[in-house]
Amino acid sequence: MRIGCAWLVPSLLFFLEQALAANILAIFPYRFPSPFQLINPLVRALSQRGHKVTMVTPVNFPPDIEGVRHIRVPLLDLQTTEVIESDQMKEYFSSKWSESFLTSRALYNISYAILSDNGVQQLLRNRSEQFDIITLETVHMDALFGLAGFYNAPIMGMSTLSINWAVDYLAGNPSPSVYEPISPAGYSWERSPLSRWYNWFYITEEQLIEQLIYRPGQLQLLKQFFGYPPEKLNELRARFSVILMNNHFSMGRVRANVPNIIEVAGLHLSEPPEPCDEQLQRFLDDAEHGVIYFSMGNEIMVRFLPESMQHTLLQTFSQLKQRIVWKREVEASDNRSDNIYIINQSPQRQVLAHPNVKLFITNGGLLSTIEAVHSGVPMLGLPVFFDQFGNMKRMHFVGVAETLDINTLTVEALSTTIRALLEEPRYARKAKELSQCFKDRPMNPLETAVWWTEYALRHKDVSHMRMNIEEVPFMRYYSLDNLLMLSLRFGLIAVFVIFLGVRLVKINQARQRLVHL
Template sequence: MRLGCAWLALGLLLHLNLHLDVGLAANILGVFPYRLPSPFQMVRPLVKALVKRGHSVTMITPLGYLPDIEGVRHIRVPELNKLMDDLMETDKFLDLLGSKWREGRLTAKILYNVSHAILGNDGVQRMLRDKSERFDMIILEASHLDALYGLAEFYNASLVGVSCLNINWNIDYLAGNPAPSVYEPVSPIGFALDYSLLSRWHNWIYITEEKLLERLVFRPSQLRVFKKFFGYPAQKLNELRERFSIILVNSHFSMGRVRANVPNIIEVGGLHLSEPPDPCDKELQKFVDEAKHGVIYFSMGLDVMVKYLPINMQQTLLQTFARLKQRVVWKNEFSMMPNKSENIYVIDRAPQRQLLAHPNVRLFINHGGLQSVIEAIDSGVPMLGFPLFFDQFNNLHRVQLAGMAEVLDTNDLNADTLTETIRELLENPSYSERAKEMSISFRDRPMSPLDTAIWWTEYALRNRDTNHMRLNMEEIPLMRYYRLDTLLTFGIRFACVLGSITFLCCRLYQKHRNRQRRLLERRRAFMQMQIRMMMLECETAS
């Protein structure tokens, strides 16, 4: 009897445990239209961890980008591949370097085509028409693809954002964190990086212009797609923009920029470090191990190929590396480089994290991609940056201000300047010491970035309403939000003092003028009297 009761109790426990596991499992839809490999480095470990925890994940991605993940249903959108290929084959891509409004119009058209391609895809349409499909959460890039927010309303699902790049004012707005700032533009081309009063004024105008572009160009184009595929009114899109439960951002306060965040902005910088690094082959391992004077690792990332670099820059790099006594590992698609010196090891795909973790690697020369900067900080390796576009300038500027990097302009590069900068980074111990300090701070967290991302993602599943984590602008009067009450009080006091001083100066000036006028009148009267006396004397004499 007791044995039977024990088995019954065990069975009930197992059943309840199984029931709880199933109850926690959710259907999650991820939409990631990236056409570059680096952003997927952040997405991949998150998706794998969600699948491992029992969640059912469906992903919408371009064809061939992000290889199939076991346990994930993939919906591929080949139209996304064609859109990018067509763009790269035309001269329109060069317009991105023009004026902001021309850049904005072209970007809005690209984003319109991306949203339209995803929602118009046959596989996505079949999913939308299938009445048995349901999703508890929509995860997507928190960018200007507003039309895709309609998926959250269509499935009555939680909306979670991911930012693979640095945070900006638009992400702040989506997260309910509209703090007035002049430091985080969407596009940093032409944005001033110094903190002078004139630069701050310029940056305020710059970001105000971006906000106008978002309101007048980006959002209307997305609204057309939103209405076409979902049929919701414009007001619904505005509501969805305020429905983000959390936003996972690929940054951390230890990376050189401390900012004020609301609780639903979750910093998970280094999330991709949860995956095991690629190993070094024997030949590369031997090359690095036997470097008596240390190793310099040079890579322009996964997205920039050496063949696209200017020839003069390639020659400058070769000349500089030949002067150094350090060995150089160069990530380069040209396995047989002409004029290559013996201290250079060329490799098509380098095990970057494994190299940066090697004690002989003393300097990392890179383009300033966010993943590369994070890996250098994690390993405590000083950097020399060659930023080329978009967020790379800001990424490197922050670590330069932090004291672990130097930045050079690729348009004004010569062998002497490059050699001198490299030697300064290698011989001045302050760069290495600061890099080690930042590494310790970056790693010192209560939870790993992946565990943090998973916990908050499941928090959004458990708590559909997260308004308590956002700033409610309606509850904050304009006067209080911008501290205009303080400014008004100060302004009144200043105006009173200035008015009093002005009034006193005017009175003194008026008094001075009156005195001068009286003196002048006296002199005129005296002169007239003298003239009359002279006339009388002349008449008497005649």
């Protein structure tokens, strides 16, 4: 009898796990590796917990994950290559509108590539296929929300970049106090009242761009592949339950989040770091005056930077007593000196974790920023585009970074800033304090992401997690009724004061005329 019970308990646990297992459809069309550093650990963890995950991705990204069904979309490679190599990229940063037109076309092509793919179409035609949740990036690809309607499933968002007002709206978190732009080019990071008014107009323009540029093409695809009318989109957007956000409140901005916005910055740190080779390890260990690590990330190649900037960097580095580890796309054996170690592919996390590394010169990519925060290393930001400016501004506000403009970079400015970051102890002290705050959590980021994913699977009615502003009148949501009454009172007082002042002036003028007579 005891033997039978001993056999029965694990069997019941096995069948219970199978009953709780869910079918998850994950759609991530990235054509560069950085975002998958966040996606892969979560997908792998969900698969290991018994969930059946189907991933829709490009042909080469990411490598196959054990236990995961992969649907590769060849057209994603073609569409992305077309946009990247197009001559229009030269105009990409000329204005917000030109940037939006090109981005809108790219996102339309990506949405079409996914929905028209043979593998995805087979899923849609196979009536035995059912999914309990749809997981995707929170960008302007609203046509993909049609999959949530098709499978009658909620949506879980992944925000691999910093959150913005568009993500806030998807989460049901439309508070103006937390608004941040989608594109920071031209956004004012000052805190004056004038800057706030300017930013309000700036984000209003972005909302107009969404309606006029991004939305029409996505609505066309929504009708083409699912037959949904434009009115259906608002209902689909309200299906967002949990949104995993690559941010943490310690990193420069405390936000007023609704319950379904979950901060999981550091999720990619759950993967084991790549070790340093013997030569690099010795270079770091023997650095008597410390090490400066320089990298512009995986997507910005040094050879694409202006030649003058490369000369400025090399001239500055050669004058420093610190050793330099320089990630650069050249053969390392041809580009070494006594204090400069050039490497093609850098084990960045291990380099930043080394106790001799005193400064990180970075473009300000979010993953690199998180890794520097985790390791407690001050930063010098050389941002180039998109969220990098905002990331470095926040690190500056926290007190662990300074930022320079790469377009006006000089040897003098670079040298002065590097010396300040190295010699003033407040930067290193603040970086260590920030690292401790960043790491101090009840659960690590991967455990947090898994728990909330399964919460969304357990509670598919997402209404209890969202603030539905459609149910709150505009006047009451912004307390405009109180403001109107207050303005009316002040207005009446102001009119009375002005009237009284005018009367007093006239009486005084009349008296002066009588005196002169």
